[in-house]
Amino acid sequence: MMKSARKFVLISCGLLVGLIGFASALRWLQPRHEITGSLVMAAGSGSGSGAVSRALNTGDASGFARVTEPRQLAFPADHGSHPDYQTEWWYYTGNLRSADGRRWGYQLTFFRRGLVASSPQRASKWATRDVHFAHFAVTDGAGKQFFATAQAARGGEIGLAGATADPYRVFVNDWEASGSGDNVHLRAVADSASIDLRLQAAKPLTLQGDRGYSPKSTGVGNATYYYSFTRMKTSGTIVVGGSPISVEGLSWFDHEWGTNPLGPQQKGWDWFGIHLEDDRDLMIGQIRREDGGADIIGSITGVDSKAPQYYLKDVRLTTLDTWTSPRTGIQYPSHWRLEIPAAKLDLTIQPLIPDQELDVGLVYWEGAVEVRGDVTGQGYVELTGYGTSPPIAH
Secondary structure (H helix, E strand, O other): OOOOOOOOOOOOOHHHHHHHHHHOOOOOOOOOOOOOOEEEOOOOOOOOOOHHHHHHHOOOOOOOOOOOOOOOOOOOHHHOOOOOOOEEEEEEEEEEEEOOOOEEEEEEEEEEEEOOOOOOOOOOOOOOOEEEEEEEEEEEOOOOEEEEEEEEEEOOOOOOEEEEEOOEEEEEOOEEEEEOOOEEEEEEEOOOEEEEEEEEEOOOOEEOOEOOEEEOOOOOOOEEEEEEEEEEEEEEEEEEOOEEEEEEEEEEEEEEEEOOOOOOOEEEEEEEEEEEOOOOEEEEEEEEEOOOOEEEEEEEEOHHHOOOEOOOOOOEEEEEEEEEOOOOOOEEEEEEEEEEHHHOEEEEEEEOOOOOEEEOOOEEEEEEEEEEEOOOEEEEEEEEOOOOOOOOOO
């Protein structure tokens, strides 16, 4: 086992290897288009490449539907798969504590990638139009360890992977999310770590953007349909080193689907999903462009399950420090100040541990963070596009 105590599953099939690399680029994380503002990057911040945009938009998208306007989302049907669109993800992240006060983070994410727009006309049960894959990671704050792994499987009648709405079930091999959408059972087992968690929504679902229509750029069709459960009470068990540990805390869930959602000049993003102690749920993201510019976007889901409150201007995100991976040499932002005067927020955000870098095809950073300032809190941050992903071994 490597010093960082991480486990990487390498997929032997060349096609699936490429798609796992695509997986971490699938989500431009939590894109709320209701907040705009300015970005201040500290000197020495990492530079990125166009790999994220290329991964999202590469491939034959002919025949797949595009997201071009709002539509009425319907549940439970929209909890399931949308195969008319090429790209889809179900994204769970959370911050948990054990009885001894130790902090834990987890990520369990499921992705579907359409290979062809219509089902193949073949009698074999192995015939499929989709590939499904998943990322799983656990952060041990006290032990300063991070565990990450990935799986992939074909869809279709063979039953190795898929997504259904009623009953709700999203699965890749033996990793799964099941239940009813707002009441979910998560299970994932790997050599290095495993989880068995129950999630119950504490607020109604939020339709992001314009009634669930979430543009990513000004290009026609560069958008997704998008909703989330911003605050889900969570309890269950984490197993690390063979020892089961009872935990409880809060999780966040996002579901998005679309075709070619990013614009050609968009190279990566920094995304912040934060649970504040005053019951507000804060989402801030910046999409970085090839020309060096970036736009800050986001929303605040209000207290007591009220409709989201959006702050449209006067947002400032400043990078205060960086961290360089000893394995890949990639430099990431690693300490931030976030100011939203209209919301009376002046926050600093730091990783629970610096090294929460995943290498599951496309290298990216995603991990648990702690928040201090006018209001304390905790959350998750994802950083993509900060380096060229190395080839993965077959």
